[in-house]
Amino acid sequence: MKQLTVELGERSYPIYIGDGLLSRAAELFERHGIGKGSPLLVVTDTAVGPHYLAALTEALQSGGYRVATHTVEAGEKSKSLEMLDAIVATALEAGLDRKSTIVALGGGVVGDLAGFAAASFMRGVRFVQVPTTILAHDSSVGGKVAVNHRLAKNIIGAFHQPELVLYDTATLLTLPPREVRSGLAEMVKHGLIWNASFVDWLDANAPKLLALDPEALQYGLYEGCKVKAHVVAADEREDDLRAILNLGHTIGHALEAVAGYGELLHGEAIAIGMVGAAKLAGRLGYASEIYDVTKRLLKRFELPVQLPAHLDTDAIMAAMSHDKKFKEGRMVFIVPTAIGKVEINKSVQADWVREIVDELKGES
Amino acid sequence: MKQLTVELGERSYPIYIGDGLLSRAAELFERHGIGKGSPLLVVTDTAVGPHYLAALTEALQSGGYRVATHTVEAGEKSKSLEMLDAIVATALEAGLDRKSTIVALGGGVVGDLAGFAAASFMRGVRFVQVPTTILAHDSSVGGKVAVNHRLAKNIIGAFHQPELVLYDTATLLTLPPREVRSGLAEMVKHGLIWNASFVDWLDANAPKLLALDPEALQYGLYEGCKVKAHVVAADEREDDLRAILNLGHTIGHALEAVAGYGELLHGEAIAIGMVGAAKLAGRLGYASEIYDVTKRLLKRFELPVQLPAHLDTDAIMAAMSHDKKFKEGRMVFIVPTAIGKVEINKSVQADWVREIVDELKGES
CATH class of the missing domain: 3.40.50.1970 (Rossmann fold)
Known part of the structure; x- marks a missing residue:
């Protein structure tokens, strides 16, 4: 235990x-x-x-x-x-x-x-x-x-x-296998926002986790919870730092809303969202490694990286604005700045996000 | 102000x-x-x-x-x-x-x-x-x-x-006059639980308060809020002291429930309840002045002191037990011990309370 x-x-x-x-x-x-x-x-x-x-x-x-x-x-x-x-x-x-x-x-x-x-x-x-x-x-x-x-x-x-x-x-x-994969997406998120060596471990142990190996599960959940606990302890009421837990969630929540809850599981939606955030990191000048590692990791966990093409970009952008993250063409976005590190960027251009949403439809 | x-x-x-x-x-x-x-x-x-x-x-x-x-x-x-x-x-x-x-x-x-x-x-x-x-x-x-x-x-x-x-x-x-009187019952309660000199002031100024004299109202609300603020500051989450604010409320809530909300306004119900608490004080050996002053004060404010005879005593007792204040024939009751002082008595005999409920029907 x-x-x-x-x-x-x-x-x-x-x-x-x-x-x-x-x-x-x-x-x-x-x-x-x-x-x-x-x-x-x-x-x-x-x-x-x-x-x-x-x-x-x-x-x-x-x-x-x-x-x-x-x-x-x-x-x-x-x-x-x-x-x-x-x-x-x-x-x-x-x-x-x-x-x-x-x-x-x-x-x-x-x-x-x-x-x-x-x-x-x-x-x-x-x-x-x-x-x-x-x-x-x-x-x-x-x-x-x-x-x-x-x-x-x-x-x-x-x-x-x-x-x-x-x-x-x-x-x-x-747990049904698809729920397993969806849950592992949040584990990947916890690595990406806080802990590069946990990311390495996740990369190495993806097959064990997918197979629900008890020891791997225990370790992965422990490390995932540790990141969460650390962030919550620093900002219980979500005044600032806690926002980093939303990596992948800005796009992810919008996808869930537009697809109708059910088509995409939560973890699947945020997996696509994390790829989007990694692409944004590239546009903002951060290392291209971020995108490569994010995508490889998600694929190791058999999670989707491509945004379903039938989802309407306008509808996705509108859903994001409901999430109240827009202000004068700018929005708040959690952006990875390295593996295991993110920033809360409060002035990401909304039209960049729109372009990325379109690009995500061609991801593979 | x-x-x-x-x-x-x-x-x-x-x-x-x-x-x-x-x-x-x-x-x-x-x-x-x-x-x-x-x-x-x-x-x-x-x-x-x-x-x-x-x-x-x-x-x-x-x-x-x-x-x-x-x-x-x-x-x-x-x-x-x-x-x-x-x-x-x-x-x-x-x-x-x-x-x-x-x-x-x-x-x-x-x-x-x-x-x-x-x-x-x-x-x-x-x-x-x-x-x-x-x-x-x-x-x-x-x-x-x-x-x-x-x-x-x-x-x-x-x-x-x-x-x-x-x-x-x-x-x-x-405010309709009946609502005025009902509100003044809580003001009386604040005096009775905490502040004997405020009780004297209330006694002297009842006509002014009933006539909504602005200065009297301001002073009375100020003193009433002061008692409430003091008790809340000492016990924000109602772990102990805050219970004293329930003077008259054990019987009062039961009367509201049994009468059906509407027949008795809240202040009217707790006025009767405060008379009951004062009678209980007498049984417990506290000064008979408590009962006399409580009753005189409530009458000065044209509040009822008699429990409507058509309300069933069994139903009233059952409503009190819903209030979760019973345990093995004993109940928690806020009892005045002097004018401006109360105790939280955790072992009042429920059959005494029943007798007092019956007596209250004959009060005048």
């Missing part, structure tokens, strides 16, 4: 990463102050629940916890105020009180939804993240929780840090 | 109380860091908007602010996730961003709803309270914001302190 800490003063918390950790849930919950006097509520979804809900519930119950559960439909649509309403009903019916804890068992959707429920139920109760996807090594660390509005994603939310993150790598073995 | 500060470290904020302050809104907003680069959203309701929305909007616009508005139906029903959804739509359409401010113009319902919108829109934006009721001198200070769920009041919310509270006593002149 590996362990690291997100350093946030009195809101600091540990991340445990290991094989079979679900079975140790009660012990780890207790170690971090989750009391047994009040019931817990485990929130999961229809994709994850059938595999792991019983195991987690039983582990907690045999450790003396009272556990209620709430299962939502798998998928982005569950990140809604309606689902928040339903979770609160379950919480009230199960007798949760101010000393209770809400546990997210699942990927990013469940983590965001259950996290916002924990942030707002009774004006805030304790929260534990039990991520079951690789992608969630990103979203489960840092305390950003939210639901969607029909007009914008993640627009209603909070900063609400968990008490602990319990990452059982055994839960990753049931 | 009177001014006081809620001392909460870096979340400290001022309360301004004065006649005609709406017209000075732009100046006071600017003084407290509300920037003009991002639009504001003023939330109000159908009772208050027609009187004061134009005045506030114009004052802000003439000071260089861009202002969008959102009006909800007056009444408790607007404290819902549906209304939060609608406010977020307006905020997005008006182009609010992370540096924007949401302003609550109204009473407790608008303050709680707009406050939770401010707490959760984009994971938290600035918030200003512009209370327009006497009752809101309580709710607008302290940062507790929330919406209701069909199963429980105020169950989805946050602690989100405002940047400032701007209390224009001129907005109180359009």
Whole structure:
């Protein structure tokens, strides 16, 4: 088992990463102050629940916890105020009180939804993240929780840090291969923004990661979480530095919006976005190695680097402007300046970005 | 103009109380860091908007602010996730961003709803309270914001302190007399829990307050807010001391729930509840003066002291248990121990409370 800490003063918390950790849930919950006097509520979804809900519930119950559960439909649509309403009903019916804890068992959707429920139920109760996807090594660390509005994603939310993150790598073995690759895209991002030697390691170990080799997974998640934890510790509320976590996301979010959620998985969209950012780096005069390494790495992970040609460039640019990153023909963009380093560039020409979006359609 | 500060470290904020302050809104907003680069959203309701929305909007616009508005139906029903959804739509359409401010113009319902919108829109934006009721001198200070769920009041919310509270006593002149009396009940409560000399002043000045005498109002609101600010500063997140603000509320909330919201205004319900708490003080051996003064004071303010006989005692007791204050026949109760002093008694016998509820039906 590996362990690291997100350093946030009195809101600091540990991340445990290991094989079979679900079975140790009660012990780890207790170690971090989750009391047994009040019931817990485990929130999961229809994709994850059938595999792991019983195991987690039983582990907690045999450790003396009272556990209620709430299962939502798998998928982005569950990140809604309606689902928040339903979770609160379950919480009230199960007798949760101010000393209770809400546990997210699942990927990013469940983590965001259950996290916002924990942030707002009774004006805030304790929260534990039990991520079951690789992608969630990103979203489960840092305390950003939210639901969607029909007009914008993640627009209603909070900063609400968990008490602990319990990452059982055994839960990753049931992930569909495409979800594995999508999750690894965020791992690549963490290397590219912060840690050149991790990039080298990722390059060397791509086949092992794709094959879900337990040791490689543990190391990769540990290093990925470490980057995330470091950035979050330096800028909890996203005032400045935390923006670097958006490498590939400016274009990526726009692609997800225009393609309609589903055609491109999140990791696929940001993979294309990272190629775009690398191309922008070249235009800004940074080493051409950035583009070469970024693209090679993404291909090693069997991630897309080409923007689907049928997506309309105007629509993509319009979606970016919704992301409020435009101002007078200029936009904020996370640009790699070397392998393992990025800058927050606040005056990238929007017409360059448009040209790059077009170029990405011809990428191969 | 009177001014006081809620001392909460870096979340400290001022309360301004004065006649005609709406017209000075732009100046006071600017003084407290509300920037003009991002639009504001003023939330109000159908009772208050027609009187004061134009005045506030114009004052802000003439000071260089861009202002969008959102009006909800007056009444408790607007404290819902549906209304939060609608406010977020307006905020997005008006182009609010992370540096924007949401302003609550109204009473407790608008303050709680707009406050939770401010707490959760984009994971938290600035918030200003512009209370327009006497009752809101309580709710607008302290940062507790929330919406209701069909199963429980105020169950989805946050602690989100405002940047400032701007209390224009001129907005109180359009209050219906019953709302005036209801608001004064919270003022009486603030005296009873903390400040015996304020109780004397209230006793002497009840007629002036009922007649909305500007000077008396300003002083009474100032002293009431001062008690609230002091208690909140000592216990922002309601871990202990803040519970004393619930004097009269254990019975009061149960009466509101059983009567159906509307038969009893909040202040009327807590007036009856305060008489109950004073009777309990007598049973616990505290001076009989407590009961005498409490009752005389409430009558001076033309507030009810008798519990409506048609309300079922079993139902009232059941509503109290929903309030989660029961444990093995004992409950938590705020009990006056002298005029201007209370204790948090955690082991009041529930059957005493039941007897007192019955006795309150015969009060006169």
